[in-house]
Amino acid sequence: MKNFQEKISEVVIRRLTDYLRCLNYVKQEGKTLIKSSNISTKCGLKSSIIRKDLARFGVYGIKGKGYDIDELIKQIGKILGLDKTKNVVLIGAGNLGTAIIKYPRIKNANFNFIAAFDNNSDKIGKMINDTQIYSIDKINKFIKKNKIEIVLLTVPVSETMKIVDSLDSKFVKGILNFTSVILPPKKNNIFIHNIDLAKELEVLSYCMKKCTL
Amino acid sequence: MKNFQEKISEVVIRRLTDYLRCLNYVKQEGKTLIKSSNISTKCGLKSSIIRKDLARFGVYGIKGKGYDIDELIKQIGKILGLDKTKNVVLIGAGNLGTAIIKYPRIKNANFNFIAAFDNNSDKIGKMINDTQIYSIDKINKFIKKNKIEIVLLTVPVSETMKIVDSLDSKFVKGILNFTSVILPPKKNNIFIHNIDLAKELEVLSYCMKKCTL
DNA sequence: TTGTGAAAGTTATAACTTTCACAAGCGAAT
DNA sequence: ATTCGCTTGTGAAAGTTATAACTTTCACAA
Numbered sequence: 044m045k046n047f048q049e050k051i052s053e054v055v056i057r058r059l060t061d062y063l064r065c066l067n068y069v070k071q072e073g074k075t076l077i078k079s080s081n082i083s084t085k086c087g088l089k090s091s092i093i094r095k096d097l098a099r100f101g102v103y104g105i106k107g108k109g110y111d112i113d114e115l116i117k118q119i120g121k122i123l124g125l126d127k128t129k130n131v132v133l134i135g136a137g138n139l140g141t142a143i144i145k146y147p148r149i150k151n152a153n154f155n156f157i158a159a160f161d162n163n164s165d166k167i168g169k170m171i172n173d174t175q176i177y178s179i180d181k182i183n184k185f186i187k188k189n190k191i192e193i194v195l196l197t198v199p200v201s202e203t204m205k206i207v208d209s210l211d212s213k214f215v216k217g218i219l220n221f222t223s224v225i226l227p228p229k230k231n232n233i234f235i236h237n238i239d240l241a242k243e244l245e246v247l248s249y250c251m252k253k254c255t256l
Numbered sequence: 257m258k259n260f261q262e263k264i265s266e267v268v269i270r271r272l273t274d275y276l277r278c279l280n281y282v283k284q285e286g287k288t289l290i291k292s293s294n295i296s297t298k299c300g301l302k303s304s305i306i307r308k309d310l311a312r313f314g315v316y317g318i319k320g321k322g323y324d325i326d327e328l329i330k331q332i333g334k335i336l337g338l339d340k341t342k343n344v345v346l347i348g349a350g351n352l353g354t355a356i357i358k359y360p361r362i363k364n365a366n367f368n369f370i371a372a373f374d375n376n377s378d379k380i381g382k383m384i385n386d387t388q389i390y391s392i393d394k395i396n397k398f399i400k401k402n403k404i405e406i407v408l409l410t411v412p413v414s415e416t417m418k419i420v421d422s423l424d425s426k427f428v429k430g431i432l433n434f435t436s437v438i439l440p441p442k443k444n445n446i447f448i449h450n451i452d453l454a455k456e457l458e459v460l461s462y463c464m465k466k467c468t469l
Numbered sequence: 470t471t472g473t474g475a476a477a478g479t480t481a482t483a484a485c486t487t488t489c490a491c492a493a494g495c496g497a498a499t
Numbered sequence: 500a501t502t503c504g505c506t507t508g509t510g511a512a513a514g515t516t517a518t519a520a521c522t523t524t525c526a527c528a529a
Binding site for chain 4: 052054055089091092095105106107108
Binding site: 051053054056057059060061063064065068084085086087122123124125129137138139141142143145146147148149151152153154192193200216217219223224225227228234236238239240241242243244245246247248249250251252253 | 264266267269270273274276277278281297298299300335336337338342350351352354355356358359360361362364365366367405406413429430432436437438440441442447449451452453454455456457458459460461462463464465466
């Protein structure tokens with residue numbers, strides 16, 4: 044794999060995650076090699092762009108045969124930084140938070156939910172999979188003690204700003220914001236990635252409309 | 257608004273949804289006009305591209321002042337096809353499904369969840385907000401009777417294929433697939449939009465890695 | 470050893486996107 | 500009415516991305 048770090052756009056990164064998903068799927072079918080044309084049909088992309096993406100990172104296959112699946116998974120993982128375990132905490136142990144912790148592929152991404160926080164006393168002390176729920180009051184002490192860098196936010200809109208402002212940017216470096224509150228891409232040097240579930244429905248809405256034109 | 261339908265790429269569509277989210281937020285602060293530079297800082301985009309996007313669709317502002325928020329919301333809604341109510345059903349009334357139905361901005365997108373389906377007898381008959389949960393056996397009859405075009409899939413991985421194959425493509429035109437199963441972008445003429453929650457974590461993972469280089 | 474088929478790797482180009490810089494125009498104030 | 504400040508709208512240039520077409524190389528079999 045090439046070592047120099049050229050700028051990679053988010054489109055490319057998103058494609059890499061698609062490849063990864065596809066590769067993990069094909070791997071568990073017992074295959075060891077995969078052709079670019081195979082990834083192509085599975086992901087709905089042209090095979091040429093897949094080969095180009097891979098070559099760009101110095102990930103090579105075997106001409107006439109295809110790519111080694113295990114090797115590919117390893118390399119893409121390395122590019123995305125999935126090779127190191129990242130401790131994260133979840134804030135907001137509602138339906139969405141619970142769903143995320145239980146989501147099948149998240150353990151593959153090497154995200155380790157070491158704690159969840161909520162202000163609902165019925166939930167405090169309970170578990171979601173292997174993750175314990177604590178009172179939200181304890182969050183900053185916990186972050187400091189465990190040097191948490193990543194926070195997943197799945198709280199109600201009304202709570203969001205207060206919590207974001209309270210997070211100690213000495214430790215927290217990234218927030219995955221699943222609330223529908225708009226946060227700036229960077230705040231106090233914390234990288235914020237906004238995810239809006241409604242967005243996907245809106246995109247579908249456009250596609251449906253376009254198709255019936 | 258321009259009437260001719262040029263091809264619009266998904267990047268642009270996604271930006272439009274960002275504008276919409278921003279506009280709704282600013283609207284509820286009581287403002288009536290907004291500058292492109294304001295949307296710009298909120299969404300983390302250059303103001304020039306916002307103006308370009310809007311002009312492209314024939315949506316114009318007032319020079320020296322900005323854009324009329326209500327008008328902008330209306331126009332973007334029209335472009336995305338949010339102006340018409342779309343009846344949808346949810347399959348899989350687990351945490352993720354529940355979270356989606358309750359997600360704040362989804363009603364804005366004019367998606368109307370008229371029914372949910374699950375195979376867990378404890379859930380059948382219960383409600384999520386205003387949406388009743390039915391037995392999954394009844395799904396095809398329901399789709400036929402109510403001419404449902406959009407299905408939201410939030411079932412376990414093991415159930416996914418069986419359900420997708422069983423959906424009647426005479427009625428169903430779009431599937432929003434939140435399971436982590438890879439589905440092709442189109443199947444039996446049904447448009448499929450895959451959403452993988454793990455993807456967002458993987459993207460964040462890359463960003464975090466990049467920042468520490 | 471050599472020939473062949475298949476798929477990777479590469480290059481050139483077309484298509485698309487973003488950005489910049491500035492002209493144009495609106496509205497408020499004088 | 501005129502000026503001034505402000506922000507939109509846009510054309511051209513720069514930058515980026517995707518695609519098709521082409522070349523190379525590998526593995527296997529004859």
